[in-house]
Amino acid sequence: MISDRKTGDRRPAEQETGIDLQLDRPHSARMYDYYLGGYTNFPADREAAGKAITAFPSALVAARANRRFMHRSTRCLTSLGMTQFLDIGTGIPTSPNLHEIAQRADPSARVVYADNDPIVLAHAAALLHSTPEGRTAYAPGDVTDPAALLHSPDVRRTLDLDRPVALSLNALLHFVPGAQEAHDIVEYFKKELAPGSTLTITHLTGDFDPESIDRLVQIYKAAGTPGTSRTLSEFTAFFAGWTLLEPGVTPTQRWRPDPEDNLGGITDAEASCYAAVARKP
Ligand SMILES: C[S@@+](CC[C@H](N)C(=O)[O-])C[C@H]1O[C@@H](n2cnc3c(N)ncnc32)[C@H](O)[C@@H]1O
Structure with missing residues (x-):
């Protein structure tokens, strides 16, 4: 079992994997x-998260909206x-x-x-943990080297890339x-994947609350994680040539909302994240 935030005990995960978790x-x-x-976080993570929340007070609800999307x-894609x-x-x-979610709809997913x-x-x-009929694998892979990731043995063992x-x-x-690197990464996958494949993306945006999002980006950068937000047109460009599923590009909480998600009250500025799903013709 992985160590948790109550005990802070790192030994089991490190013993299981041999990886220094740098807690x-x-x-x-x-x-x-x-x-x-979640439970997989430790004092240093919570201290930095506190700074991020000060910069962008809706970080918790934004993360939840992203996850609910x-x-x-996924339910839409299985359907x-x-x-x-x-x-x-x-x-x-x-x-x-x-x-x-996928294997609940189709155990062989x-x-x-x-x-x-x-x-x-x-x-x-x-x-x-996977269903017995389906298969779940995890693969070390860097999206900045999309060819190596897509054609890695871990991916090829589990997915048939001739199918969607x-x-x-x-x-x-x-x-x-x-901007060019992000564009090239997405275009590589779009070219390689079979017709009928789908592309789902969510992405931080400063379109609704530029000052908070700029502060958030700076905090992550200072913590060693460089990043950027993107505008509506920059986000939409990722899907060029593919068919956007309804309702197109929206903030995460407004993409086919489900009342059971209890996200009704969240504003676009609180979410500050775009979402969309598109299909390859
Ligand atoms: C904010 S989490 C998002 C988790 C999940 N996709 C979600 O939306 O709920 C971002 C994840 O991207 C991973 N990541 C960052 N840069 C990456 C890269 N170049 N290649 C692959 N993964 C990367 C991080 O390690 C982290 O686990």
Whole structure:
């Protein structure tokens, strides 16, 4: 079992994986876990998360809205018949994770989680469980080297790339600050994936509350995680040539809202994150 925020006991996870979890310094994925109310975070993560929350007080509800969008979009994709999922920048698992939602709809669904952070993968390894019929794998992979990631043995063992794949890049591309680099990454996947594949993206934006989001970006940068926000037109450009599913590009909480998510009161400025799903013709 992974160590938790109550005991701060790091030994089991480190013993299981042999990875130094660096619990003495903040870690962006564990900060995000803290926003979501998860248990895989430690004092250094919570201190840095506190600074981020001071800069952007709705960070907790924004993270929750982002996560709920993932739930709704995954249900939507399974209803369209998608059975293969590749979730890059997956973060520390928080139940329900993508494979639980996909395999609830179709127990044979196959899901690959990828992240470039060995600490995330160490936590994920202990937390992921697949249905017997389906398959869930996690792969070390960096989205800035999309060819290596997509064609890695971990991905190829689980997914058939000749068939449609539901690719998700949620809350990830804002950690790729270069405009050309982010564009080229997305275009690579769009070119490689089979017709009928889908692309799901969420992304931080400063369109609604530029000052808070600028402060937030600076805090992450100071903590060693450079990033950027993107405008509506920059975000929309990622989907060029693919067919956006209804309702197109919206803030996360307004994409096919579900009253059960209890996100009705959240404003666009509080979410400050765009979301969309598109399909390859
Ligand atoms: C904010 S979390 C998002 C988690 C999840 N996708 C979600 O939306 O709930 C961002 C994740 O992206 C990962 N990440 C950052 N840069 C990455 C890169 N270049 N390649 C792969 N993963 C990356 C981080 O390690 C972290 O786990």
